[in-house]
Amino acid sequence: MSDYNFAYLDEQTKRMIRRAILKGIAVPGYQVPFASREMPMPYGWGTGGVQVTAACLVPEDRLKVIDQGADDTTNAVSIRKFFQRTAGVAVTEATTEATIIQTRHRIPETPLTEGQILVYQVPIPEPLRFLEPRETETRKMHELEEYGLMHVKLYEDIARHGQIATAYAYPVKVEGRYVMDPSPIPRFDNPKLSGNCAIQLFGAGREQRIYALPPFTKVVSLDFDDHPFHASKAPHDCDLCGAKHSYLDEVITDDAGGRMFVCSDTDFCSGRRTAGHIGRLGTDPAHSRPHPSPTNAEGGSLPPRGERMGVGAHRQVGSA
Amino acid sequence: MTLMPPLSTTDTPLLQVDGLTKRYGSRIGCLDVSFDLFPGEVLGIVGESGSGKSTLLSCLAGHLTPDLGRVAYDGRDTLTMAETERRRLSRTDWAYVHQNPRDGLRMGVSAGGNVGERLMAVGARHYGGIRDKASDWLGRVEIAADRIDDRPTAFSGGMQQRLQIARNLVTGPRLVFMDEPTGGLDVSVQARLLDLLRGLVRDLGLSVIIVTHDLAVVRLLAHRLMVMKGGRVVEQGLTDQVLDDPQHAYTQLLVSSVLQV
Ligand SMILES: Nc1ncnc2c1ncn2[C@@H]1O[C@H](COP(=O)(O)OP(=O)(O)O)[C@@H](O)[C@H]1O
Ligand SMILES: [Mg+2]
Ligand SMILES: [Zn+2]
Numbered sequence: 333m334s335d336y337n338f339a340y341l342d343e344q345t346k347r348m349i350r351r352a353i354l355k356g357i358a359v360p361g362y363q364v365p366f367a368s369r370e371m372p373m374p375y376g377w378g379t380g381g382v383q384v385t386a387a388c389l390v391p392e393d394r395l396k397v398i399d400q401g402a403d404d405t406t407n408a409v410s411i412r413k414f415f416q417r418t419a420g421v422a423v424t425e426a427t428t429e430a431t432i433i434q435t436r437h438r439i440p441e442t443p444l445t446e447g448q449i450l451v452y453q454v455p456i457p458e459p460l461r462f463l464e465p466r467e468t469e470t471r472k473m474h475e476l477e478e479y480g481l482m483h484v485k486l487y488e489d490i491a492r493h494g495q496i497a498t499a500y501a502y503p504v505k506v507e508g509r510y511v512m513d514p515s516p517i518p519r520f521d522n523p524k525l526s527g528n529c530a531i532q533l534f535g536a537g538r539e540q541r542i543y544a545l546p547p548f549t550k551v552v553s554l555d556f557d558d559h560p561f562h563a564s565k566a567p568h569d570c571d572l573c574g575a576k577h578s579y580l581d582e583v584i585t586d587d588a589g590g591r592m593f594v595c596s597d598t599d600f601c602s603g604r605r606t607a608g609h610i611g612r613l614g615t616d617p618a619h620s621r622p623h624p625s626p627t628n629a630e631g632g633s634l635p636p637r638g639e640r641m642g643v644g645a646h647r648q649v650g651s652a
Numbered sequence: 653m654t655l656m657p658p659l660s661t662t663d664t665p666l667l668q669v670d671g672l673t674k675r676y677g678s679r680i681g682c683l684d685v686s687f688d689l690f691p692g693e694v695l696g697i698v699g700e701s702g703s704g705k706s707t708l709l710s711c712l713a714g715h716l717t718p719d720l721g722r723v724a725y726d727g728r729d730t731l732t733m734a735e736t737e738r739r740r741l742s743r744t745d746w747a748y749v750h751q752n753p754r755d756g757l758r759m760g761v762s763a764g765g766n767v768g769e770r771l772m773a774v775g776a777r778h779y780g781g782i783r784d785k786a787s788d789w790l791g792r793v794e795i796a797a798d799r800i801d802d803r804p805t806a807f808s809g810g811m812q813q814r815l816q817i818a819r820n821l822v823t824g825p826r827l828v829f830m831d832e833p834t835g836g837l838d839v840s841v842q843a844r845l846l847d848l849l850r851g852l853v854r855d856l857g858l859s860v861i862i863v864t865h866d867l868a869v870v871r872l873l874a875h876r877l878m879v880m881k882g883g884r885v886v887e888q889g890l891t892d893q894v895l896d897d898p899q900h901a902y903t904q905l906l907v908s909s910v911l912q913v
Contacts, residue, residue: 463758476736480743480773484758484765487772490779491762491801556779 339386339419345369349387349542353533356544361506362474363457368540373414377407378436378453379537382414385434385451388533389415394422396430401438401579401596408436425599437500439521441578441600444530446547452515454536457543459503459513479511482554490559499564504551511554512543519553520563520579526551568593573604574611664727666691666827666859667712672721674707680883681707685721687878687888691826694853694860696874696891698867698906704883705863706831712861713748713829714738725827743773747820751832753812756819757804763790763815764800770823789818793848810841814848821852828853830862834869846872867907871895879903 337343345367352366371379389395397412399405403425411434412423424430427442434451444450460470463481473479482503489496502519506512514525515534525532525545532545545551555561566580571592578600580593592613595601605614665688674681682704689695697705710716712723714730723730725745730738742748750756757766767786768776776782787797793814795807804812813833820828833849834842850873853860862873870877870891878888879900887900898904 463761476739478739478773480769483772483777484761484769487768487779487782488762488765491764491783557777558779558781 336418338391339389339415340371341369341383341386345383346387349383352542353384353387353544356533356542357531357546359510360545360549361510361512361543363541363543366540366542368537371537373410375538376455378411378434378535380535380539380542381434381436381451381453381537382411382535383537384533384535384542385415385432386419388432388449388451389419389421391419391421393419393431394424394429396424396427396433396599397435398433398438398440398597398599399436400581401440401600402598404598426603427597427599437516437518438579438596439517439524441575441595441597442603443524444528446529448530450528450530450532452517452532452534454513454515454534454539454541456501457513457534457536457539457541459501459511474510477509479505482511483556486554486556486559490556496555496559496561502561503554505554506545507550508552512551514551518565518579519561520565522551522553522561523563525549566593569611570595570601570604571611571613573601573609573614575601575604575609664691665689666693666726667861668722668724669712670722670724672708672711672718672723674704674711674716674718680704681716682711682880683883685885687885689827689859689861691859692857693876694858694862694874696870696877697861697863697880698865698870698877699880700865700906703880705880707883708880709829709831709861709863713746714742715748743770744823745826747825747828749813749816749820749828749830749833751835753804753809753816756816757812759803759805762801762803763795763807766804766815766819767822770819774823785822786818789822790815792852793818808841809837810845813837813845817849817852821856821858824856826859828858828860830860832864833862834864834866849873867895879906 349366352364356362356364368380369383371382373379395412395415397403397408399408402408415421416423427433427440430448432449432451433440434453436453439450458470460473460481462485464470464473473481486496489498499519500516501513502522504512504514504522504525514522527548527550528545529547531547534543553561566582568580569576570578570580572594575595578595578597581596583592583594585592667689670686672685673683685708697708699705707716711718718731725741748756758769764783764786767789768782771782771785787800790797790800795811795814804815807815834845837845846869852858853873864870874891876888877891877894879886879894879902881902887894887898887903894903895907898907
């Protein structure tokens with residue numbers, strides 16, 4: 333640990349990143365360029381989020397790291413270990429106890445509180461990229477608020493699928509001004525972006541962009557009058573804790589097509605079970621702790637199968 | 653022989669161009685071009701390759717910034733107005749039809765999405781309404797309704813060009829810029845497209861500036877003609893007059909087809 337500065341990055345780099353964060357907070361939803369540093373992990377592993385977290389951390393912090401809602405995936409574990417080693421900060425899996433939460437692809441189910449910071453790992457920060465690859469042009473579109481193209485994308489969705497099929501990274505408009513990519517969180521989480529008590533920071537390492545939502549920012553999901561936005565999830569309850577309104581992962585339980593639905597937010601689920609809530613399979617010890625999925629690289633494709641159903645990662649229970 | 657009899661125009665030009673000059677380094681793009689365009693008027697610009705037609709059109713449409721001169725649209729100076737305002741004009745009042753439909757279409761977006769984009773850009777937020785308008789416009793440019801969800805990559809060149817026209821006209825622009833709209837097409841396809849254009853221009857009362865090297869196109873469409881050479885306008889006047897009684901030696905060559913333009 334003595335080989336590194338606190339939280340790995342040198343103070344000058346952290347100041348540079350903090351300036352970008354402050355600018356982002358001052359202009360909610362605006363993508364601030366920053367000079368992304370090499371981190372001792374591949375880009376797909378959330379280097380943008382890691383740099384933002386590093387710039388925010390103080391020794392008194394208690395850090396939580398989640399990957400698709402789970403604290404125990406390879407990705408989450410290694411980022412948590414990284415900061416334990418380089419910053420010596422306390423860590424936790426409890427959403428309520430964390431001061432900083434770094435996340436990939438989820439917003440915790442437990443409502444955040446004032447003073448907390450939620451740091452998102454972002455693969456592609458530019459919501460207009462899908463239809464307009466020219467960076468000069470997308471920058472101009474943001475500057476001049478020319479956002480018709482975002483609706484073209486939603487139009488194409490409806491024309492092709494009969495409804496807005498975008499299930500992840502669902503575009504939002506921030507305080508009536510900037511259109512923003514909320515990172516590949518499920519659209520189920522979109523309503524939590526708005527009016528949130530916490531500071532929400534977004535870091536894209538490879539693309540060298542930081543953007544932010546200060547507390548209580550108004551965030552609206554784009555839609556059509558006759559195809560209004562709705563936050564979708566699988567039509568099931570959690571099989572472990574019985575939660576009706578949490579985002580679920582589908583877990584394959586055997587080779588015979590057996591499956592179960594469990595909260596993707598592992599802390600939320602275990603907290604409910606500790607409090608005595610029991611789901612359909614909740615008392616079966618064999619299912620008490622689904623094995624974590626192999627980690628997807630952040631820069632790869634969006635979370636796999638099941639997105640049309642609003643179901644998150646499929647975890648293979650019992651695989652080695 | 654032209655599209656319609658000379659217009660009973662209002663006295664206010666829709667577009668006033670004065671001393672427009674654009675250089676590329678030391679090379680001349682266009683030099684000291686001045687003209688007025690009245691509402692409902694179709695102006696043809698002809699001249700050999702490299703004579704500055706596209707440069708002029710791009711300056712007028714705000715795609716290029718001229719070095720000198722003034723352009724006023726509806727009395728407003730388009731060169732000094734805020735870029736936001738100019739870009740808004742280009743989505744509402746103006747349209748630009750590129751020679752190559754690939755430059756004017758989104759090839760990865762369905763025909764309906766291509767036509768709907770301008771509607772959405774000016775605030776349309778009702779999917780059903782956008783779709784109805786898109787299919788109406790596909791019909792008007794003779795594209796079958798059941799192609800609405802196909803991408804332009806699946807269309808022939810002529811269809812792509814008609815789609816580009818629909819995409820441009822859907823928001824009811826007043827002024828249409830066209831750069832060689834029949835350029836890369838087969839002769840029979842060209843004739844059909846010209847027919848269609850002529851009908852639309854007449855029905856919608858559009859003001860048009862059309863660049864071409866094809867005199868047959870301007871014969872059919874343009875009330876007035878501007879002949880360019882080396883970046884300058886060497887002759888302008890009523891189309892029939894210029895073509896039937898050319899004054900400038902270059903125009904005489906052009907008309908007598910001695911020049912392969
Ligand atoms: N982007 C450019 N850079 C440098 N020179 C250019 C550029 N575009 C056009 N030119 C030059 O400007 C002149 C006018 O070209 P252009 O407007 O394209 O003519 P036209 O459309 O009549 O063929 C030509 O000499 C051409 O080579
Ligand atoms: Mg040209
Ligand atoms: Zn649960």
